[in-house]
Amino acid sequence: MRLGAFVNDATVRAIFYQAVTFAAVVGLIWYLVSNTIANMATRGMSAGFDFLDVSAGFNIAFTLIPYREGDSYLRVFQVGIANTLLVAVIGIVFASALGLVVGLARLSTNWLIRTLARWYVEVLRNTPLLLQIIAWYFGVFNLLPRPRESIALGGFMWLNNRGAYFPAPVPQDGFETVLGALALAVGAAIAVSVWARRRLRETGRAFPAGLVGFALVAGVPLLVYLALGAPLGWNWPALRGFNFVGGFSVPPAFCALVVALSIYTSCFIAEIVRAGIQSVGHGQTEAARALGVKPSRTMRFIILPQAMRVIIPPLISQYLNLTKNSSLAIAIGFPDLVSVWMNTSLNQSGRAIPIVAMTMGFYCVVSLIVSFALNAYNRRILLRER
Incomplete structure (x- = not known):
């Protein structure tokens, strides 16, 4: 009777089925991995990560971080x-x-x-995303004017069939202080927002936390920036020959x-x-x-x-x-x-x-x-x- 009650217990059965399922999944993964490694060894192929230190030897057209052809x-x-x-x-x-x-x-x-x-x-x-990507690339951006006839947007952005060009910021001495002031201003804006919400819940009186936060985030770094003599330069793109040079560009x-x-x-x-x-x-x-x-x-x-x-x-x-x-x-x-x-x-x-x-x-x-x-x-x- 005790054995039958133990076997018929719902909790015991649940644990047993989960253990069997887990063992089956682990066994299947082990079989697939070991079989793959054996087949690759038969063909003289390696599944290791030792190639990560080898030089790639090819160029990448657009990189957000520094990269050279000889990098790994x-x-x-x-x-x-x-x-x-x-x-x-x-x-x-x-x-x-x-x-x-x-x-x-x-x-x-x-x-x-x-x-x-x-x-x-x-x-x-209801239009496939791949078709939209191709349409925007070949039907819009590839049909933009040549660099000599670029479309100027506001005097700080230029569009042509080779991409979009923007002025690139060039930090100078003292700009770290401006970034520190910005971080403090953001923290102060968050604190004001939290306080304003608590005040609204407790008293029902609203406080313009958005305007105050914006004034802090925009005003404090600006004042520090001006006080330090504007320690930020700009590298503006300029048309040289058949393309723009300088600045920052995206393809x-x-x-x-x-x-x-x-x-x-x-x-x-x-x-x-x-x-x-x-x-x-x-x-x-x-x-x-x-x-x-x-x-x-x-x-x-x-x-x-x-x-x-x-x-x-x-x-x-x-x-x-x-x-x-x-x-x-x-x-x-x-x-x-x-x-x-x-x-x-x-x-x-x-x-x-x-x-x-x-x-x-x-x-x-x-x-x-x-x-x-x-x-x-x-x-x-x-x-x-x-």
Whole structure:
């Protein structure tokens, strides 16, 4: 009887099934790894990482960090990571801002704005991202004027078929102090924002924390900058011969990739924002209107904070998708991680297993970090029952 009761115990059975599943998974992984290593040894191939110190011997057109042709494969991996993260961060910022605007436009009472926003979402999100990247690259940025006929935007940016050119900052002695003042100003702005929220909860009196924070972040570093005699120079791009020299430039492939990723992802973010706002009861808006709260403050302080509880979970997926979709840059020749590492480095070194493993590990780590950060924020804003 005791043995039968032990066998029929639900907890015991659950532990047994989990142990069997775990053992099966470990056995399968061990078989695949050992079989792969044996097959590679038979063919004289190596699965080690000793090639990382070997000179890559090829050039990379666009690098965010210093790189030379004689640098190692490990440096190539770092360059690919830096380029991929640059595209992902800029794309996330632009996609979030554009998605918020389009999502609010989808709820506009103006028929024209609402219709344009709806067609924007429906057309672009139902077009393959790869086609959009190719269209922006070959149909827009490659058709820009030649360098001698560049399009000047505001006197600080020039566009042509070889990319976008900006003035590059050149820090001078004392600029570290300005950066320190900026860090202190940001910390003070955050402290003011926290204090203003606590004050609003306790007394019901609002404080212009946004304006004060902006004044701190913009004013304090500026005063320090002027007091130190403007310790920052600028290297302006100038047309020399058939192209610009000096300054900072980005290739057309980068511009096309960022624009396509931002616009495509913004369509999904817009629908997430729209759904989140519509999940908040209309009575919240009516109550705010009855109390005389301005529509802008109603949206900012009443509707959006509640909608964020619905927006954040699916927003995580869109940020992860944008980061992983940046690998489509290989179609237009932008040197992201997949292009310089999974393509060029793999073909030259022949080390498929370690290169694929390192690439998968990078995307996995980035995805976990983004998920952890946004999930932590989501837990902080969740309603807690008492």
